[in-house]
Amino acid sequence: MNCPDCDNDRTRVLDTGSNASGDTVRRRRECCRCSFRFTTYERPEWDSLQVKKRNGDIEPYDKQKLRNGIIRAVEKRPITDEQVAELLETVEAELRARDERIISSSLIGDLVSENLRTLDQVAYIRFVSVYKSFSEPQEFLKELDAVLDAELDDFEDPNRSQ
Known part of the structure; x- marks a missing residue:
């Protein structure tokens, strides 16, 4: 996952959780270069x-x-x-x-x-x-x-x- 601030491809996951129905995973991430924090959401492609x-x-x-x-x-x-x-x-x-x-x-x-x-x-x-x-x-x-x-x-x- 690239950082949306500096486009660095090295980020680390700080926190992971799912929504109430369990069909989406929320991840808090931090850029290893600029320390920018952001959230990503994952859902099954199917x-x-x-x-x-x-x-x-x-x-x-x-x-x-x-x-x-x-x-x-x-x-x-x-x-x-x-x-x-x-x-x-x-x-x-x-x-x-x-x-x-x-x-x-x-x-x-x-x-x-x-x-x-x-x-x-x-x-x-x-x-x-x-x-x-x-x-x-x-x-x-x-x-x-x-x-x-x-x-x-x-x-x-x-x-x-x-």
Whole structure:
């Protein structure tokens, strides 16, 4: 732990304690160089979401990374920052409701896709083309046909979606 005052990497622990629930450790530290005293808090990393990538790697969930992907999909579309923030909150709430520490990246992609599809169909196509790694025009066409078929079904039977 580096000293926040002089950035020395040698500090010593003066006192250690935990909070009432026992999920956080509080440590009083002192810098060996400048004698500056400060407090650090430690909590288990497993409290936060982890993402299992397609290649098997596990990394911490990064809201900003997900936001950037959504922003690219909705670029130049009539989607507000508030709608993007709401979509992110919806996806995160669904992830946390699963009560799992490690979430697959494909689940995150599916949740974003579902929410984008109702928000903006062009943004949805853009997102799934990257998320599903489309490499052939036929893949775009197949997904576009599915979106158009669903739209036609809703148009022909407006009571169906209610």
